[in-house]
Amino acid sequence: MHKxxxxxxxxxxxxxxAYDDFIWNExxxxxxxELHACSLERSKEILYDFYQAHSHTxxxxxxxxxxxxxxxxxxxxxxxxxxxxxxxxxxxELLEYLKNNGYHIWLTTNADCAGLDFKLAHTGxxxxxxxxxxxxSIGYAKERVEFWQTLQQQHAFxxxxxxxxxxxxKVLNGAKAFGIGHLYSIAQPSSAKPTRQTCNYPMLHxxxxxxxxxxxxxDTQKYA
Ligand SMILES: [Mg+2]
Numbered sequence: 001m002h003k004x005x006x007x008x009x010x011x012x013x014x015x016x017x018a019y020d021d022f023i024w025n026e027x028x029x030x031x032x033x034e035l036h037a038c039s040l041e042r043s044k045e046i047l048y049d050f051y052q053a054h055s056h057t058x059x060x061x062x063x064x065x066x067x068x069x070x071x072x073x074x075x076x077x078x079x080x081x082x083x084x085x086x087x088x089x090x091x092x093e094l095l096e097y098l099k100n101n102g103y104h105i106w107l108t109t110n111a112d113c114a115g116l117d118f119k120l121a122h123t124g125x126x127x128x129x130x131x132x133x134x135x136x137s138i139g140y141a142k143e144r145v146e147f148w149q150t151l152q153q154q155h156a157f158x159x160x161x162x163x164x165x166x167x168x169x170k171v172l173n174g175a176k177a178f179g180i181g182h183l184y185s186i187a188q189p190s191s192a193k194p195t196r197q198t199c200n201y202p203m204l205h206x207x208x209x210x211x212x213x214x215x216x217x218x219d220t221q222k223y224a
Contacts, residue, residue, distance in 0.1 A: 003102045005162045010109040012167035012189030016086040031072045058141045061110040085122050090207040095128040106131040142171045148178035172201050
């Protein structure tokens with residue numbers, strides 16, 4: 001029987017977003033304040049304005065862009081704390097289930113290529129995926145329909161049959177505009193923050209909540 005493609009986001013979906021929050025919202029403000037001899041409060045204000053100006057763009061996800069912008073080597077800083085990169089609960093359990101049941105598992109991330117590489121190396125996740133793509137190599141952030149169009153040109157797939165799980169609503173909006181058929185969000189992307197209350201997409205409270213969804217879909221196909 002034909003099995004669907006299950007596409008995953010990385011940070012905040014398979015990996016705990018607490019790491020990225022720690023790097024960008026805690027460590028960078030400290031380093032920036034040291035480097036530019038300003039107060040931590042002022043550093044946070046400046047960085048907040050930078051973040052607002054660049055969020056959801058390809059630059060936002062580029063450690064090279066931020067290194068040039070803030071004067072702190074962001075890749076080196078991420079590597080310095082790489083031991084804090086952690087899988088979300090049930091990530092391996094879900095990936096094992098999908099692999100054992102013949103699903104096609106893809107990873108589509110906005111992490112830049114260098115960030116993707118060290119996180120995959122640290123977590124050992126690479127072995128699960130048939131396709132691994134960084135938006136840096138596509139040339140558009142996942143929020144943009146062009147990301148999905150380019151991905152489809154490079155790796156043919158039928159959007160309607162795809163499941164896509166991502167913790168960022170704007171990314172899900174882009175995927176929806178392109179026509180991805182089954183979209184899911186994440187209830188608690190960061191273990192250090194509370195569960196989100198609302199989202200315009202169905203939320204997975206545990207990653208393994210996807211398993212009964214897939215089983216139910218298979219049943220409907222069987223008797224269709
Ligand atoms: Mg994410």
